[in-house]
Amino acid sequence: MSKPRLYTLLSLLVLLVIGLGYGWLGDAPAPAPAPSHGYTKALTMAHEGQPGAARVLYQQLARADLSGIRRASLHAELPNYPSPLALKLADQDLSHDDPLVRRAAIASISALVPAPQRSVLLGPMLEDPEQSVRFAAVDALLGLGPDDVGLYYGPLQQALEQYQQALLKQLDDAAAQVHLARLYVHEGHDDEAAQALERALTLAPDDLEALAAKVRLLDSQGHADASRELLAQALKRHPDSAFLQHELGLWLMRHDQHEYALLAFDRALALDPDNAEYRYTLALTLHSLEQVEVAQKQLETLLARQPANRKARVLLIGYWKETGQLQNVQVLLAQLEQQNPDDPLVQQGL
Template identity: 30%
Template sequence: MSPFANGFRDAMLAILLTAAPALASAPQPTYVGSQVCGECHQVELERWRGSYHDLAMTEATEETVLGDFDGVEFTAHGVTSRFFRKDGDFMVRTDGPDGELHDYPVPYTFGWWPLQQYLIPLPGGRLQSLGIAWDSRAKDAGGQRWFHLYPDEPLDHRHDLHWTSRDQNWNYQCAECHSTHLKKGYDLATDSFSTTWSEIDVACEACHGPASGHLEQARLAAAGGVAHWDKRKGLVVDLADRDGGHWIIDAETQLPRRSVSRKTHTQINICARCHSRRGQISEHYVYGRPLGDTHRLALLDEGLYYPDGQIQGEVYVHGSFIQSRMFAQGVTCTDCHDPHSLKLKAERDQVCAQCHLSARYATQAHHHHDEGSAGASCTACHMPQRAYMVIDERADHSLRIPRPDLTIATDSPNACNGCHADKSAEWALEAYEGWYGKTAPDRPHYGQALHAGRVGATEASHRLIALAGDEAQPAIARATALDLLHQYPDPTHMLTFRRLLQDRDPLVRAAAVRYLDTANPPTLMELGFPLLADPILAVRTEAARTLAPLAAMPLPDGEKVRLDAALEAYRASQLVNAERAESHLNIGLVEAAANRPEAAEKAYRTAIRLDPKFGPAYVNLADLFRTLGRDQDGETLLQQGLAVIPQDASLYYALGLLQIRAKALPQAVGSLTRAAALDPDNPRYSYVQALALQGAGDLPKALAILDQALERHPTDRDILFALVTFNQQSGNLEAARDYAARLKALK
């Protein structure tokens, strides 16, 4: 074996052992099952029985199926489905992947309240989540009915949200968090699953980890005394508080505080594995390790969160909670929720009164609403709910003070207008200031910086860098600011980034290393290489992706070995979800950056094989062909893509650029016009469409396109610059000066 091979092997081994320390220890603990746990922990087992964890997934039986399968029909999207029984099985007749009606067995239920879904097997070991669900609420609450989870989305069997699609696949989307010790068992060669679990639901060992060591020590202790217990009693993770901390009321402030500052977040990381919007990057889950060792947490991205961090999309609590002052003060999940029954530890507002004095907060002097009204409730104001899956009300766990001023400034919602929907935010702000003064509205909020970054405001750059560097702000907000700063590259930011690359929070470090893709190679190597040894896998994978272009350059042998090993670990992190086209796209992008075109092409083609309707794979493969001088192959490929996904604006845009390179300007104008029409919210499409029109000699139409685009994107610098230039060309110098003044104001 060559010295290089030895070095590569050693580097890979170091990376894998850092990613999953438990891999180096033996023997590995095994799962014993909840029934065995219950032999000693009967009380906990009984509390768990019937909980939403216990009922997360079950075999379909008379006791577990809540829906009406007595020949009931339900019509949605032009399809009439029938729920019935046959030979003891629960069945549904509905439209399949070919659009035709078929009879399907329902072997599993999924969830319990307020709705229950049903899983249907399809070839290749797939279980698919039916888009029609049962409303399990009481009839007088609107329940006891079938309903469609996407009632307003016009869909048929070709739609990405149809129950037969990859996006509705249980093996990928749901399984990890609804069963215990799940092994997905995906095979890329056959595009099939062989998924297994130790228990069908979320059982004891889903949180406590495999318990064989605990069981062995318990049996030895029963026979020979407590000397056989180790510090963690054989458990792979210790979820108990061992610091003696408890909640007290501070004598001076009358506010709750923990008697001992919380040093670890083990329990929260365990819960976050499932109760967060995240992507899996490792199958080697180690109980008690930080979330970033196996998952990449979604940040406060548009569509998932409002600018001020309130929940917008379905984000599953964790990303909200880590924004809260309660998290910062050491509150953890089981301070409010019983870990076994999952019920609140007290009724309604009394769960808050465990720490917050009722005499101070449960009064009209504090909430200014009639006793017993919705506005007098803690959760109505501080944990407003949003409905997901049509009827599932979920509370925002950022536990924030209502801020009508932020509604005015950022268009984020506020709890006041959530109830008083007929009133304006200005009305709510006036009432708020009348009750509490102007203290809260005068306080800066990270939502203002994130909003500025989203809309391209003049002050966005300095607001975002200030937020990113402020350690008093939630790490998830700071990391989001760093990602938004990609739109505002500035060499002076590097002074701050040097510090943020060493930040104590991995979310910030990962976002900081992502920003380095704007840096030159020497800076990238100097600042990025140390992150390849970061203790958190999510940071290391981001570092590897960002450093990939250096693999195409001459490097000292040691650095080359480290980078090659890191890139291999990155590929492995993507292949955790090898069934997804997005994973192979990511691999292709890294291979292209590393100047490995054959590997990049293979990855892109794999993405297209898995999902022929995945537009980014066509676009990036066509762009790879451009770099290789194969534009003819690129045009053929893009036309193939448009035959499958004719409404994909990105394919028309890529085709238009290719046609410009081929000097086929009339065809390019047609393609770019189509792209802009399909996606009018993308300013780049309208901008390039206008450039093509101007190049084709139609300056008036180009100006009209730019004016329309500027109405939708008033701070877009490219559009403004083009309006300056084109108005100069048309002789309208007054308009050119006006647009130039607007452009200058943005700098």
């Protein structure tokens, strides 16, 4: 066969293969449709407490193609949308390949599950191959009594000791030393906790977290005057610190000076009006002083700014029930049902 004829035949064969290829592609099944709401939309809906937020949040967490950072971001919103499915999705992510996702799932479960039942789900994570995951599980289980920890008491103590040893190697990190102090306090080792806080304050004399931790430690040891003086000195250096004003309010609450605590909490909120936790604490204090209507208004303001804040919504529902304003309760429950029809509070109803 001459070369021109050979080249012509080869060209025809190539065209035939290409044509068959297009035919196979045309007969191939269409790719599965993408979720009706994308990741960004779902995250926005969940963060803003929009109607349908839970459904699209669960939908995104059910995907297998999300990056670790995206799954972790979704988990940050999940505690506002509790349900059996939410817990199932969080539990599944305890086995995710990415340690970031496993840590995020631990945080979700910590918020979704009452403390006494937490160890059943999180106990196995104390033996996770990744150190940071084991330590996240320790943080989630701190404060539980031996009966609540149950079979995981031994692994918890072992992981706690590893955690302490790791933090002891970070003597030049003030935040690590504050965290170490917290672990020591949990175990009742106040002297070691005090030493860790002194190291933190030596490294960063104006570290407000370390200062507040030392105030709380001194107070718990019965050194009320010393703790008050330390807090007063810190406030003198940082008079516009909302954080320290809030700590002052907590100190006054511990010493049954609720009226003065109210002033401190109010001042903290004035300095940081977008802080949801400060507004929530102020509402609780107002309610304890039988200023129920003002407490309700604070929670209404909080929900107007953060409709997804379930903790504030649940508290306000309770306050409305106390005052017999069931129509307001129905409104809040209806909004909650729009966000998450499977919320246990919606299922429970009035």
